[in-house]
Amino acid sequence: xxxxxxxxxxxxxxxxxxxxxxxxxxxxxxxxxxxxxxxxxxxxxxxxxxxxxxxxxxxxxxxxxxxxxxxxxxxxxxxxxxxxxxxxxxxxxxxxxxxxxxxxxxxxxxxxxxxxxxxxxxxxxxxxxxxxxxxxxxxxxxxxxxxxxxxxxxxxxxxxxxxxxxxxxxxxxxxxxxxxxxxxxxxxxxxxxxxxxxxxxxxxxxxxxxxxxxxxxxxxxxxxxxxxxxxxxxxxxxxxxxxxxxxxxx
Amino acid sequence: xxxxxxxxxxxxxxxxxxxxxxxxxxxxxxxxxxxxxxxxxxxxxxxxxxxxxxxxxxxxxxxxxxxxxxxxxxxxxxxxxxxxxxxxxxxxxxxxxxxxxxxxxxxxxxxxxxxxxxxxxxxxxxxxxxxxxxxxxxxxxxxxxxxxxxxxxxxxxxxxxxxxxxxxxxxxxxxxxxxxxxxxxxxxxxxxxxxxxxxxxxxxxxxxxxxxxxxxxxxxxxxxxxxxxxxxxxxxxxxxxxxxxxxxxxxxxxxxxxxxxxxxxxxxxxxxxxxxxxxxxxxxxxxxxxxxxxxxxxxxxxxxxxxxxxxxxxxxxxxxxxxxxxxxxxxxxxxxxxxxxxxxxxxxxxxxxxxxxxxxxxxxxxxxxxxxxxxxxx
Amino acid sequence: xxxxxxxxxxxxxxxxxxxxxxxxxxxxxxxxxxxxxxxxxxxxxxxxxxxxxxxxxxxxxxxxxxxxxxxxxxxxxxxxxxxxxxxxxxxxxxxxxxxxxxxxxxxxxxxxxxxxxxxxxxxxxxxxxxxxxxxxxxxxxxxxxxxxxxxxxxxxxxxxxxxxxxxxxxxxxxxxxxxxxxxxxxxxxxxxxxxxxxxxxxxxxxxxxxxxxxxxxxxxxxxxxxxxxxxxxxxxxxxxxxxxxxxxxxxxxxxxxxxxxxxxxxxxxxxxxxxxxxxxxxxxxxxxxxxxxxxxxxxxxxxxxxxxxxxxxxxxxxxxxxxxxxxxxxxxxxxxxxxxxxx
Numbered sequence: 029x030x031x032x033x034x035x036x037x038x039x040x041x042x043x044x045x046x047x048x049x050x051x052x053x054x055x056x057x058x059x060x061x062x063x064x065x066x067x068x069x070x071x072x073x074x075x076x077x078x079x080x081x082x083x084x085x086x087x088x089x090x091x092x093x094x095x096x097x098x099x100x101x102x103x104x105x106x107x108x109x110x111x112x113x114x115x116x117x118x119x120x121x122x123x124x125x126x127x128x129x130x131x132x133x134x135x136x137x138x139x140x141x142x143x144x145x146x147x148x149x150x151x152x153x154x155x156x157x158x159x160x161x162x163x164x165x166x167x168x169x170x171x172x173x174x175x176x177x178x179x180x181x182x183x184x185x186x187x188x189x190x191x192x193x194x195x196x197x198x199x200x201x202x203x204x205x206x207x208x209x210x211x212x213x214x215x216x217x218x219x220x221x222x223x224x225x226x227x228x229x230x231x232x233x234x235x236x237x238x239x240x241x242x243x244x245x246x247x248x249x250x251x252x253x254x255x256x257x258x259x260x261x262x263x264x265x266x267x268x269x270x271x272x273x274x275x276x277x278x
Numbered sequence: 279x280x281x282x283x284x285x286x287x288x289x290x291x292x293x294x295x296x297x298x299x300x301x302x303x304x305x306x307x308x309x310x311x312x313x314x315x316x317x318x319x320x321x322x323x324x325x326x327x328x329x330x331x332x333x334x335x336x337x338x339x340x341x342x343x344x345x346x347x348x349x350x351x352x353x354x355x356x357x358x359x360x361x362x363x364x365x366x367x368x369x370x371x372x373x374x375x376x377x378x379x380x381x382x383x384x385x386x387x388x389x390x391x392x393x394x395x396x397x398x399x400x401x402x403x404x405x406x407x408x409x410x411x412x413x414x415x416x417x418x419x420x421x422x423x424x425x426x427x428x429x430x431x432x433x434x435x436x437x438x439x440x441x442x443x444x445x446x447x448x449x450x451x452x453x454x455x456x457x458x459x460x461x462x463x464x465x466x467x468x469x470x471x472x473x474x475x476x477x478x479x480x481x482x483x484x485x486x487x488x489x490x491x492x493x494x495x496x497x498x499x500x501x502x503x504x505x506x507x508x509x510x511x512x513x514x515x516x517x518x519x520x521x522x523x524x525x526x527x528x529x530x531x532x533x534x535x536x537x538x539x540x541x542x543x544x545x546x547x548x549x550x551x552x553x554x555x556x557x558x559x560x561x562x563x564x565x566x567x568x569x570x571x572x573x574x575x576x577x578x579x580x581x582x583x584x585x586x587x588x589x590x591x592x593x594x595x596x597x598x599x600x601x602x603x604x605x606x607x608x609x610x611x612x613x614x615x616x617x618x619x620x621x622x623x624x625x626x627x628x629x630x631x632x633x634x635x636x637x638x639x640x641x642x643x644x645x646x647x648x649x650x651x652x653x654x655x656x
Numbered sequence: 657x658x659x660x661x662x663x664x665x666x667x668x669x670x671x672x673x674x675x676x677x678x679x680x681x682x683x684x685x686x687x688x689x690x691x692x693x694x695x696x697x698x699x700x701x702x703x704x705x706x707x708x709x710x711x712x713x714x715x716x717x718x719x720x721x722x723x724x725x726x727x728x729x730x731x732x733x734x735x736x737x738x739x740x741x742x743x744x745x746x747x748x749x750x751x752x753x754x755x756x757x758x759x760x761x762x763x764x765x766x767x768x769x770x771x772x773x774x775x776x777x778x779x780x781x782x783x784x785x786x787x788x789x790x791x792x793x794x795x796x797x798x799x800x801x802x803x804x805x806x807x808x809x810x811x812x813x814x815x816x817x818x819x820x821x822x823x824x825x826x827x828x829x830x831x832x833x834x835x836x837x838x839x840x841x842x843x844x845x846x847x848x849x850x851x852x853x854x855x856x857x858x859x860x861x862x863x864x865x866x867x868x869x870x871x872x873x874x875x876x877x878x879x880x881x882x883x884x885x886x887x888x889x890x891x892x893x894x895x896x897x898x899x900x901x902x903x904x905x906x907x908x909x910x911x912x913x914x915x916x917x918x919x920x921x922x923x924x925x926x927x928x929x930x931x932x933x934x935x936x937x938x939x940x941x942x943x944x945x946x947x948x949x950x951x952x953x954x955x956x957x958x959x960x961x962x963x964x965x966x967x968x969x970x971x972x973x974x975x976x977x978x979x980x981x982x983x984x985x986x987x988x989x990x991x992x993x994x995x996x997x998x999x
Contacts, residue, residue, distance in 0.1 A: 080888050106890030118743070119880040121936045123661075133878055133889045139939060140874030168993075186889070401771070402832055422832075444833075524766075524781065524842040525916065526849020527968070553966075565688075567848055568716045569966035572689040575708055586834040588775055598777035601851050605711060 033058055033222040034079070034109070034190045039088035041071060041078040047086045048074045052248055054241055056190060056222040061213060063233045064226040065257075066243035067267050072226040073114070075243070076194045079224065080111045092190070106134035110183035112176070114194040118168060124178045125163040128154055131185025150185055157181040157211065173204035180208070184215070191215075193225035197232070205229065209236045230277045234258040242266055313359050319485075322501075323475035326466040327482055337485060338363060342466050349485065364461050370438050370486055374431055376423040377442035377465050379625040381408060383480040386496050386626045389487045394434055395420040404620040424448045428458060436460050438486070443468055468561070473540045473628040474500060480626065496626070503629040508640040509545065515639045517546040518574035518608075519617075521583040522599040528570035529586075535561050540628065544635035549577050571602060579638055580608040581652065582616045590616045593655045613638070615652040627651070665940055668933050672947040676725070679954040683721040684713065686958065688965035715852065721954060723850040723858060727911045728921055728953020729946035730862045732929075733869055734907040735922025736945045740876055740938070741900050742810050745986065748923040749908035751810060752901065753792045753817030755917035758909065759843055760820045761788030763827045766835050778849055781842070782857075782913045789909030792816055793901065800897050806883070844970035845916035847957055858914045865906045866946065872899060873938035880936060918953075919972050920979030925949045927986045952978070 035055035042048040049071035056062045064072050077083045079090055081097060090097040092108060110131070119127070131153075132146045142150070154160045159177050162170055167178065176196060183191060193212075197205040213236055216223050227233045233240065233254070240257040242249040244266055250257060257263075263274040313336070319329035330338040335351040338360055346363035350356065356365055375381055376397035384390055385407055393411075399419045400412040411417035418434070421427045423444055431439075439462045445452050452462050467476040477500055484493025519537050520530045530550050531537040538548040550573055553563060565573075574580070580603075582590055590596050593614060597603055608614050615638065621631060627650075634651050637643040647654040685696055691709045698706075734749035742751075750756075765784040769776040799812040828836055875896045878886040887893050911918060929948045930936055956974040963969060 077884075080884070082884050082887060102887070102890035102892055104890075106888065109888070111885070111888045113884055115882075117881045117885065119936060121930050121934055122880060123935075126935075126937060127881070130878060130881060130885075130889065133874065133891075136874070138871065138874065140877055141939070399832075522849075524838045525844060525846040525970075526778070527841075527846065564967050566961060566966055566968050568712045569688040571712055571716060572708060586837065588770065589773055590775065595775050595777070598775070598779065600778075600849070601853065602711075602715060 033093060035091050037089050037091060039090060040086040041074045041083065042086045045086065049243055049246055056224050058189065058220040058222050059216050060238040061216050061223040061236060062239050062241060063237040064241045064243065065230065065233055070243040072243060073194060076192060076226055079192055103134050106186055108188055109190045109192065110186040110188035112179050112183050112193045112196055114198065122167045124159060124165050124167050124170065127167050127178055128181045128185055131182040134186055153181045153184045172199050176200060176208060190222045195226055195228065198228060205232060230258065230263065234278060313357055319481060321478055323472040324470060324478035325475060326469050329482065329485055339482065341464065345464060347463060366438060366461055368488065372434055372436045374420060374436040374439040374460065377440050378623060379467060380440055380465055380483065381405065382624050382626045383483050386480060387484060387487060387489045387492050389489055392487055393417060394436060395431060397421065397423040397426065404623050424451060426451065428454060431460060432458055438463060440465055471534060471536060471539060473536045473632065476536065477626055477628050500629040503633060504543065507544065507633060507636045508642060515546045515579060516549050516577040517541045517579045517581065518549045518577040519581045519583060521586060523564065527564045527566060529562050529564055531562055540632050541635060544632045544639055546635060546639045549574050567602065575605060576607050578608060578613060580606060580614045584616050585619055585622045590655055596655055614655045616655055617652055621651045665933060669944065672944065672951060675951045676947055679951055680721060683954055683958055684717055686962055687717055688961065719852050719855045720847050720850045723855050724847050724953045724957040725950035726859060726862055727915055728949040730866065730907040731911050731918060731922040732925040732945040732949025733866060733942055734904040736926035736941060737869065737900055737904040739926055740880060742806055744810065746923060749904060750917060752796045752813035752905060753820060754789045754905050754908040755912045756817040756820035757792030758785040758788040758912045760824045761785060762842055763824045763839050766838055767827060767831050770835055785913040786909050789905065789912055792820060793905035797898060797901055800901060842916055845918040845972045847915050847971060854914055858910055862907060862910045865903050869903045870942055872903065873942055876938040918975060920975040921949055921952055924979035924982040925952050928982060
């Protein structure tokens with residue numbers, strides 16, 4: 029049993045003192061993809077945001093290698109944990125290569141100047157993800173699918189051990205959804221990344237996850253492997269669907 | 279067809295009525311006796327106003343060539359002539375004086391009791407009699423000229439408002455006053471190019487208050503003072519009159535302005551005599567420091583205008599406004615003077631002001647630090 | 657993939673440098689005092705020549721043009737910082753109400769001094785203006801500590817500005833005409849009163865703030881993707897907010913205190929620079945903005961001084977005439993780009 033990289037201990041997440049989801053116990057192990065699913069408003073994004081420290085936990089803690097996140101310095105966390113978020117960042121006049129280079133920030137000096145080693149890492153990562161040809165293109169000019177991959181490359185430049193993604197494929201067309209998830213699975217297997225992602229597309233979650241966490245009614249409803257979770261009965265219960273309609277999504 | 283005929287009939291009827299009315303009007307005028315002009319006020323320096331006296335006791339005051347006021351004696355009926363003029367009825371007992379330069383002239387006429395309201399507050403007056411009047415309540419503060427207390431003015435029964443040309447920036451105030459039945463007289467003494475021309479307006483106020491003799495006597499005295507000035511040495515002394523504004527620029531008067539004339543009459547030469555800006559009606563120009571430096575550095579006398587620039591007591595204070603002034607010849611020779619607040623409010627004493635400058639230029643004031651209107655900065 | 661960006665950067669910097677030198681020279685030799693070239697050469701080389709001319713060039717023109725360059729650069733940098741921080745193209749150095757706070761304290765001290773017969777020296781006015789600006793900044797920092805949303809913070813800053821303006825108007829209602837004129841003159845902005853002493857004081861403050869701003873380029877760069885990403889890369893968001901507001905406000909306050917509020921430089925120049933360099937990288941754009949702002953302000957001051965000599969135009973009107981079209985053009989082209997992308 030491999031040691032978990034990122035885990036939580038009796039975590040409650042929410043806003044302004046009010047919990048949206050309580051008593052969360054999760055752990056992400058290296059090489060595994062953990063998917064978070066649930067109906068709208070169940071708290072998937074709130075959980076993701078708390079994991080990446082954008083929100084303060086209402087109660088409990090998030091642990092990185094057994095240490096509390098709130099006790100670790102930001103740069104140290106950034107070298108282990110990277111994120112690809114939902115939404116469309118719109119930086120002015122930034123080339124794709126510059127966006128990817130931002131991932132090296134936890135490693136560069138005072139002024140953020142990239143060393144030769146940093147530049148090499150950037151080039152390698154871009155090749156790995158398959159966005160080298162867009163290096164000079166304006167970040168705002170490329171397509172959604174390409175943009176997600178560039179942001180993934182940026183996250184990978186942080187050399188993380190844990191990768192957290194908030195609905196990474198929601199805005200992509202079918203072809204790019206498959207591409208990105210295949211890439212994620214490859215990275216997890218080859219580099220031993222622990223991947224946590226929230227996702228809507230159940231059939232894809234079923235195919236690409238190693239474990240699944242289901243949120244409903246303010247708590248973790250069930251955790252388990254895809255075979256257990258993606259049974260029509262359970263999905264119907266989880267998403268409050270009419271009997272027999274879950275088949276369409278699986 | 280019948281419609282057109284009807285139209286023609288209407289038109290003809292209208293034309294006939296109009297002709298009849300015009301005929302009646304001219305007939306009426308022809309019937310009334312014409313008033314004769316008996317006198318025309320003699321003015322030596324003032325150019326912005328004129329007074330014509332009629333045999334029926336009324337007087338026509340024309341200001342700036344366009345504003346006309348007809349002053350009627352007490353109880354008189356409005357005459358047939360000059361119907362377009364603004365009617366003023368004597369006695370004028372409750373004046374609303376929004377032109378601070380006129381206050382001193384009223385004081386000299388001993389007619390301060392005629393002024394009921396003023397637009398400058400107590401702590402901004404340098405004339406002690408006015409301050410006392412405000413304190414005792416015989417004179418009231420009406421608010422700024424641009425925002426007067428109309429209710430007060432009406433309830434006090436003001437019969438005339440004398441405004442300065444600043445009222446041109448707020449025409450709605452003038453209209454409101456007229457609407458409320460308070461006639462507005464805009465005094466244009468600030469447009470007089472001769473300093474004594476400004477003082478001569480005392481004659482107008484003399485007519486308004488019935489103190490023509492006192493006015494004439496006062497003006498004679500001023501003329502006498504002017505003629506008693508000392509001669510200044512052949513090389514006319516250069517004088518600069520200025521202040522430094524909050525943007526760091528030097529504000530000076532234009533050439534040909536009344537300040538330039540005062541200096542000239544005192545026997546000096548205004549250093550910016552050649553500065554003319556006819557395109558604007560402003561009497562001052564904001565000069566860049568380098569132009570001011572080039573023009574006034576070698577002036578023999580510097581006079582700082584503290585009315586707007588702020589009162590100065592020491593030379594150090596002047597230099598704190600601009601350290602470049604330490605180069606100036608007048609600073610190095612100790613000939614820097616400051617014009618106090620009273621210089622502008624005691625407008626009746628232009629001759630006195632000229633005498634002060636004359637004293638400085640002719641060397642009479644070389645041992646003195648305090649003159650009537652100017653004090654030396656050390 | 658080899659990129660030619662370093663070459664473009666070098667070229668653009670060279671261009672800016674050349675423009676700066678040219679304008680420094682032009683500003684030295686032109687002026688209302690009508691000094692001929694022969695006199696000028698003699699004065700500059702110290703070989704006799706008219707003493708007045710020497711004094712004018714050395715003690716009036718030189719500090720003035722250096723101040724215009726320094727303060728123009730400071731405004732530009734401040735504008736770039738705030739535009740990046742708020743991700744808003746119309747943000748400028750005074751969006752957080754810094755100049756309104758300064759105007760309020762200046763109005764108060766003018767009224768107080770006139771009422772009590774105390775003289776307000778130019779040093780006094782500078783100090784009060786700076787104090788007022790810092791007061792505004794303090795209020796904004798308080799708000800920044802409590803608010804999470806950037807949009808709310810900008811609204812807060814604008815509201816603080818409005819409140820200060822309203823109080824200033826109340827003060828003005830009770831002021832007499834001379835104070836109103838004084839305040840109006842101050843708020844038009846001018847480099848006219850600049851002397852060596854003032855330049856030294858301004859330089860110390862502004863240069864310190866500029867150096868620290870440069871050191872902030874790394875977190876600024878991270879911030880360009882948004883606050884969430886910046887935090888995930890290890891940027892201490894709380895500290896960054898405070899540092900950025902502090903530095904941009906000090907730069908804006910410095911300009912307001914020494915030369916009055918000068919508009920449009922801080923908004924227009926960062927856009928021009930980003931267009932020219934085709935990049936937003938703070939490490940490059942911050943110094944470029946400084947140079948660009950210096951060039952822009954020197955140019956505007958030259959026009960303000962010479963167009964209607966011997967009097968001068970207010971610097972704000974000239975910067976508005978040249979700056980506003982830039983901002984409008986930039987907003988229009990952004991719209992066009994958005995429309996092209998959408999769908």
